[in-house]
Structure formats: structure tokens, C-alpha cells
Amino acid sequence: MEIINPLPIKEKKRIGRTPRYTDEYYMMMAKEVVETGLSYRQAADKYKCSHGTVNHWTKLFREGKLVRRVEKKKSESSRAEAQLQRQERYIKELKAQVGELYLENQLLKKAQTYFQQPKNARSSVITSENLDQYQEDAE
Secondary structure (H helix, E strand, O other), X not given: OOOOOOOXXXXXXXXXXXXXXXXXXXXXXXXXXXXXXXXXXXXXXXXXXXXXXXXXXXXHHHHOHHHHHHHHHHHHHHHHHHHHHHHHHHHHHHHHHHHHXXXXXXXXXXXHHHHHOOOOOOOOOOOOOOOHHHOOOOO
């Protein structure tokens, strides 16, 4: 009994082509180049990319921009997960409300059919017009 129709989350369009590897991969590569003193050509051969790419990412790593970029992506993903959890909780609450309303509706339908049933002649209301037919002694 799915009722919700969630709004699609629009993602920003990236400018240029999509990178082949993730920022974490590039950070691992640049960290190894900086810490072990691996040359750009050796790192390029090892990580299957150009030495210009190694130079670029190593430069960003040394400036601290790559680390901030990775942390920013992690915080964005954690925010997205938190928002997803809030939406799931909200969906559960709405489903519970729908279930309660459904049961209440069924109860009201049963009550309506019960009160619309014809009454027995013996259980009718005594009025001045039909008083003489109820004048018998009680058994």
C-alpha cells in the first residue's frame, strides 16, 4: 500500500568529463609519491595513469586541497544519508497513520451497516399509536 511519491533529488551537473578514479584513489597515489619519494613516471606506471595526472594530484595533496575535497565529499554523503534516514522515518510514520485511518474507516463502515439494519418488530419504539399492542402482561 505505497502512497508516497518522493521528489527526485537533483544532482549538480559536472563540468567536463568524469574522472576515471575517485578522489580517495588519487589521494592514496599522491600520498605514496610524497611519503616514499616515488617519481612521477614510476607512480604513473604503477597506477596506470599519465605522469601529468600524478603531478596534478600530488600538487593538490601538498597544498591540502585534495584532503579537504575528500572530507567534503564524505560530509556530503553523510548529510545525504542523514536526510535519507529522516525521509524513511517520515515514510514509516505516514504508513502508520494510513493504517490507523484504514482501520478506523473499516470500523465506521461496520457501524454504519449495523445501524442501517432493519429493527425487529418487537424492539420498536413504543408510541401512543402502538401502545395498545404492548399492553400485554410481562412474561
